[in-house]
Amino acid sequence: MAGNTVVVFDFDRTIIDGDSDNRVITEMGLTGLFNKLRFNLPWNSLMDRMLEELHSQGKTVEDIKECLKGTPLDQHIIAAIKAAHALGCELRIISDANLFYIETILEHQGVWGCFSRIDTNPSFVDEEGRLRILPFHDLSSTPHGCKLCPPNMCKGLVIDQIQASVSDSGEKRIIYLGDGNGDYCPTLKLGEIDFVMPRKKYPLWKHIHGNPKLIKAQVHEWNTGEELERILLHLLDTIPIQDKIISSNASQSN
Secondary structure, eight states: GGGEEEEEEEBBBTTSSSSHHHHHHHHTTOHHHHHHTTTSOOHHHHHHHEEEHHHTTTTTTTHHHHHHOOOOOOOOHHHHHHHHHTTEEEEEEEEEEHEEEEEEEEHTTOOOOGGEEEEEEEEEEEETSSSOOOOOOOOOOOOOOOSSTTOOOOOHHHHHHHHHHHHHHHHEEEEEOOOSSSHHHHTOOTTTTOEEEBTTSSSSHHHHHGGGOOOOEEOOOOOHHHHHHHHHHHHHHHHHHHHHHHHHHHHHHO
């Protein structure tokens, strides 16, 4: 049933077609400084430094919001999010972007309320009115230990938490949609009743096709927003049928 299904989205290059960090850098005139510092700082620290530069130029949090509101979002993806939510699925986001960017874009598009939880790098506005970005994992504490993921965020640990939670009616099925290298670790944790939807020709898709035997979940690739909507809604439509087959087979084996 859809109520026992958790649909997990990556954000950059999945919900939105581009990258939210890159949009702010490009649209707000930070490309030169970004190129100068990009190999000297960890990504989170680099993004925080970009926001410091904007603050020093007199740019406000509202200016950043206006920039983000211009982020295009495919109407098919908006429709898919709304439809999955209406069917009773739990919708979540696991992203290496940051909460301010994600919330601003999704609120502007009218789908923020569809998501029950956002796991991403935290952000806040400090006492000087400057937007700050912090890593998802506290880098001063024990490292997460995953060799597949960057130090600031292991998405696989979030999937572990989802799998550890149990609904009233039993086990949750996960449909995971993503594109990047950071989406490979959580994909490896999915089981046979789960689905992964990698974006075609992107790093996650390449990892899966490089060694498909490591993937237990059923793979359904997509590229455009129209394909994402069609495939996701088809999976949600066929899940009840699969559940009946699994239940029937279990009964026959007892």
